Amino acid sequence: MQITDKKIEEYCISKSNIPGTDCLKIEDYTRANVHGAGMLIGKMEASFIGFLLRSIKAKRVLELGTFTGYSALTMAENMPEGSEIITVDVNQETVNLAKDFWGKSAHGHKIKSILGPGLEVIPTLTGKFDFVFIDADKRNYIDYLKLTVPMLSEHGMIVIDNVLWGGQVLPGSESTGSDLRDRNTEFIRAVNDYIAGNPDLYGTLMPIRDGMFLVQKKTH
Numbered sequence: 001m002q003i004t005d006k007k008i009e010e011y012c013i014s015k016s017n018i019p020g021t022d023c024l025k026i027e028d029y030t031r032a033n034v035h036g037a038g039m040l041i042g043k044m045e046a047s048f049i050g051f052l053l054r055s056i057k058a059k060r061v062l063e064l065g066t067f068t069g070y071s072a073l074t075m076a077e078n079m080p081e082g083s084e085i086i087t088v089d090v091n092q093e094t095v096n097l098a099k100d101f102w103g104k105s106a107h108g109h110k111i112k113s114i115l116g117p118g119l120e121v122i123p124t125l126t127g128k129f130d131f132v133f134i135d136a137d138k139r140n141y142i143d144y145l146k147l148t149v150p151m152l153s154e155h156g157m158i159v160i161d162n163v164l165w166g167g168q169v170l171p172g173s174e175s176t177g178s179d180l181r182d183r184n185t186e187f188i189r190a191v192n193d194y195i196a197g198n199p200d201l202y203g204t205l206m207p208i209r210d211g212m213f214l215v216q217k218k219t220h
Contacts, residue, residue, distance in 0.1 A: 050078035058130035063087040065136035069098025076107035164211025
């Protein structure tokens with residue numbers, strides 16, 4: 001299911017600030033050469049995340065799911081000098097590719113890569129984060145959320161990607177024919193329900209590309 005009309009999305013992109021040339025090089029290379037290129041966030045998502053980072057003046061970010069480094073570099077472009085992005089992934093091959101691209105960018109020095117499972121890495125991290133971007137294995141979405149909410153700074157937020165899952169989260173949606181995708185549908189439904197039913201969280205689910213859930217701790 002196409003969540004947003006393609007022509008509408010293209011128009012929005014044409015009027016928005018989108019990632020810079022170094023990021024677009026990662027996107028082009030990934031789409032042409034890397035298996036699973038569909039895991040890349042889109043230009044509209046990247047622009048939206050950049051806007052959020054600038055709005056809250058984020059200086060410290062945690063990303064779960066590095067892939068080829070496009071989203072991390074997008075965030076780095078929208079953060080001031082002295083900022084830090086910690087990005088976590090288990091795939092050595094794609095992380096190495098990401099590092100190669102970051103090394104050619106004026107913003108790459110803001111990014112620190114940690115190789116390992118998110119559930120093992122997160123408890124080793126210290127300090128608060130202004131922004132957390134969750135775009136990793138769906139089966140652990142709830143656990144990632146529970147672990148990172150206490151790590152948010154006063155005005156920090158969490159953004160979770162792929163929460164509409166091609167429309168499969170809608171009640172009565174038919175099986176995709178893929179056991180893995182169907183299981184992931186249930187994991188995503190579960191995290192959406194968890195956020196919506198948690199009185200300590202303020203969440204807004206945005207129908208941008210494949211869905212983005214914005215989450216903050218309630219303060220009042």
